[in-house]
Amino acid sequence: MRSGAPRPPVPSPAVAVLDVLGKVVLAGFLLAVLVDPSWGNLEGKAPTARALTYPMLAFAVPVWWHAYRPARPYPWLADLLLTYTAFSDVLGNRVDLYDTVAWFDEWMHVTNVACVAAALVLLTLPSTSSGWAVLAGSVALGMTAALAWELFEYVAFVTRSPEMPTAYGDTLGDLLMGWCGTVLAAALVHHAWRHHLTASPEISAQAQARLAR
16 A cells, blocks of 8 residues: 655756766866866866865765665755855856956855755755754754865965965855855755755655565
């Protein structure tokens, strides 16, 4: 007998297409950066380190999912959010927005931390979580990611950059923008879950019972 419980929404095919396309284009961009860092306007910004670490971010979900194969559909939306985070930074540098648009760096810290926080919340919390639980998880996970990024920048190139004298103030501003991103992510994810706009990560009781047989 079929369960009367509502089925979770199926992600739009566009999400999967954008995710795969983003990974392909990102890989091409990173290969170009490895050959010629000036192509991506990444001179002095740790181009090799970015080319090596960004694929780890973009392919983290596929590796995790294929390794553990949880009994639920592939998390396309969370995967796309992480792919976008890496892709948008490379694209932003490629078209030189960081140096030509005064507010672009702040915008990127808000949106990219929001994407990472939302992805991690989608992967780790059940859709029945309260708004406060989603906010706490988003801030904890997102700010940990934001701090990791600032440490990466500091070790990779800031200490050898002309920006060193202003790095402290810039880092505090980046972390503040990241915190705003985590709050935004929590609000959007909780709204989506309340209105059943995205699938939840938990395994239903019926699925757990079938797996236990």
